[in-house]
Amino acid sequence: xxxxxxxxxxxxxxxxxxxxxxxxxxxxxxxxxxxxxxxxxxxxxxxxxxxxxxxxxxxxxxxxxxxxxxxxxxxxxxxxxxxxxxxxxxxxxxxxxxxxxxxxxxxxxxxxxxxxxxxxxxxxxxxxxxxxxxxxxxxxxxxxxxxxxxxxxxxxxxxxxxxxxxxxxxxxxxxxxxxxxxxxxxxxxxxxxxxxxxxxxxxxxxxxxxxxxxxxxxxxxxxxxxxxxxxxxxxxxxxxxxxxxxxxxxxxxxxxxxxxxxxxxxxxxxxxxxxxxxxxxxxxxxxxxxxxxxxxxxxxxxxxxxxxxxxxxxxxxxxxxxxxxxxxxxxxxxxxxxxxxxxxxxxxxxxxxxxxxxxxxxxxxxxxxxxxxxxxxxxxxxxxxxxxxxxxxxxxxxxxxxxxxxxxxxxxxxx
Numbered sequence: 001x002x003x004x005x006x007x008x009x010x011x012x013x014x015x016x017x018x019x020x021x022x023x024x025x026x027x028x029x030x031x032x033x034x035x036x037x038x039x040x041x042x043x044x045x046x047x048x049x050x051x052x053x054x055x056x057x058x059x060x061x062x063x064x065x066x067x068x069x070x071x072x073x074x075x076x077x078x079x080x081x082x083x084x085x086x087x088x089x090x091x092x093x094x095x096x097x098x099x100x101x102x103x104x105x106x107x108x109x110x111x112x113x114x115x116x117x118x119x120x121x122x123x124x125x126x127x128x129x130x131x132x133x134x135x136x137x138x139x140x141x142x143x144x145x146x147x148x149x150x151x152x153x154x155x156x157x158x159x160x161x162x163x164x165x166x167x168x169x170x171x172x173x174x175x176x177x178x179x180x181x182x183x184x185x186x187x188x189x190x191x192x193x194x195x196x197x198x199x200x201x202x203x204x205x206x207x208x209x210x211x212x213x214x215x216x217x218x219x220x221x222x223x224x225x226x227x228x229x230x231x232x233x234x235x236x237x238x239x240x241x242x243x244x245x246x247x248x249x250x251x252x253x254x255x256x257x258x259x260x261x262x263x264x265x266x267x268x269x270x271x272x273x274x275x276x277x278x279x280x281x282x283x284x285x286x287x288x289x290x291x292x293x294x295x296x297x298x299x300x301x302x303x304x305x306x307x308x309x310x311x312x313x314x315x316x317x318x319x320x321x322x323x324x325x326x327x328x329x330x331x332x333x334x335x336x337x338x339x340x341x342x343x344x345x346x347x348x349x350x351x352x353x354x355x356x357x358x359x360x361x362x363x364x365x366x367x368x369x370x371x372x373x374x375x376x377x378x379x380x381x382x383x384x385x386x387x388x389x390x391x392x393x394x395x396x397x398x399x400x401x402x403x404x405x406x407x408x409x410x411x412x413x414x415x
Contacts, residue, residue: 017208020129021414023198024122030203031121037114044107051100057088074278077266085258093250098243105237109230116226119404121201122411126400128198130393132209135191137389142184145382149177152374155365169371176375214399215413217336222329223407228321235314238307245304251292258285329405336402339395346388353377353384 028034063082071077089096153173159165198206260283267279293300357377364374400410 016205017210018202018204018206019210019414020126020212021411023129023202023204023206024125024411024414026204027121027125027202028118031201034114034118034121037110037117041107041110041114044103044110048100048103048107051096051103054096054099057086060085060087071266073267076264076279079262079264081260081262083258083260085256087254087256089252089254091251091253093247093252095244095247098240098247102237102240102244105233105240109233109237112226112229112233115409116230119226119409122409123400123404125198125201126397126410128194128201129209129212130397132191132194132198132206133211133393134390135187135194137393138386139184139187139191141382141385141389142180142187144385145378146177146180146184148378149173149180152364152371153177156371172371172375213396213415214403214410215415217399217402220403220406220408225321225325225407228318228325231314231318231321235311235318238311238314242304242307242311245300245307248300249293251290253288253290255288256286258287259283260285325405325407329402332398332402332405336395336398339391339398343388343391343395346384346391350381350384350388353381357381 061082061084063080065078065080067078068075069077153170156165156170156173160167160170195206262279262281264279264281357380360369360374360377363369364371399413403410403413
């Protein structure tokens, strides 16, 4: 019993199935591209904190040692000095404020960029997830067809042995069986390829999938795309950069205090007049400075104007992106209506194909019809089964696209 459980446990672990929500949530944690977006957010956060620090006074210290030859009364041979300076910018025309706001908008844009990328990854996972479901449904239909063809080949061979059928009938069924096997092999290859793509996106093995679906769209409020919000934040950041440039034409007021301490060696004295008496070993200097740019041949004004044109270009992109989102949102609604109609048609076609197949199978088995009519009915049933499943999964993909263009995260609407 223990041996049996020991063998069964690894199989249970490896056969673990995953739902769509689990795949999406794991992708948000494990996907390297999303991690890169998170790092970018942290970088922008640090840039914002650096801009805040510009409001604080600065403290600088320094030291130097010099040798001079020849020496004189005011130039000793060796001079060692150290200083400390405290500087505070009282007014800069609003430059620091504009740069801080620009960094805030850039940080906001980085947040929106991560959110937008996560939504696009969700949509990509949805496509692969239901694409896999389509392939599995197709493979299942082909396998059922293979079983049926194999059974009919055995039956016809028995009839041939009894002289009730010909080799031609056996060959036709065998050719159809081999062709079906080839199609299954191609489908399995495509299935493996899709599984690898989905595993790369989600970070999870996806050989076993649960059957998840999306909620039916009801009272969904339209919201602006994150991609549009990114453009808006970038436009605002550029506007603040223009304000920072314009601040250069306003008065710049600062106050500083510098304390200097020096030590002199190899001094020269002239009688009663000592070099040490002329050289100050310490000094404190308090200074208030006011400066203002009066003329630069329009350099800063032109730079500001160039930045403003960049903002205008982004505003034009924003206007186009809003129209594009609205159009795609309207189209996604129409697409859902179309798929619903196609789903109803596919369901009817499947029901009709099954009925026709059941009738023709009985007739074929008693020799009332030839294998051409039977194979055609079997093909129609296989195609109808596959098409119905494909339409079901297309409907789920359509719902995810609808939520996406409504400005929502499709993940939030998984049942």
